[in-house]
Amino acid sequence: MGKRPATYTDLEELPPNMVGEIIAGELYVSPRPAVDHMVTSSLLGYELTGPFQKGRGGPGGWIIADEPELHLGGNVLIPDLAGWRRERYSKLPRGKALTIAPDWLCEILSPSTEARDRAAKLPAYAREGIRHVWLVDPVVRTLEVFRLEGPHYMLLTTFAGDGRVRAEPFDAVELELKSIWEE
Secondary structure (H helix, E strand, O other): OOOOOOOHHHHHOOOOOEEEEEEOOEEEEEEOOOHHHHHHHHHHHHHHHHHHHOOOOOOOOEEEEEOOEEEEOOEEEOOOEEEEEOOOOOOOOOOOEEOOOOOEEEEEOOOOOHHHHHHHHHHHHHHOOOOEEEEEEOOOOEEEEEEEEOOEEEEEEEEEOOOEEOOOOOOOOOEEHHHHOOO
């Protein structure tokens, strides 16, 4: 007899120092992120929020959230950052879960989650029609930019190091990669 599909109750029963997600009926559990992971996520969110959410030095028009709990297509997913174009999602709802797929999201890679982020989460994000995904590796200092083309993601570019970049969908403003790496 096969394993039963994971439920939201399984997530609620996890200890507070663990993060759980349900992807294609399977429960995935990880420890809370390491410091370099958290700092990179926070710094990237900070860099994007000013110009894209607040309209300071940029076009505005986005809502950006840290670690939103997404309930999409039977999955419970928690990307490190996600963004919705304001015209699609004028105000985030109160409560715990979001049911509208973001327009962009970012996963900060770590040794314990990279395989899952690439092999399980990217296909789930594609099925939900999430147009842009960034994968950021704070250890090797890379930013991979993907765009959904049909049912799969196409890698548009990989940026490395500390340079200045323009990356979809936030290419209206130049991002200095040096500003997102923990120093």
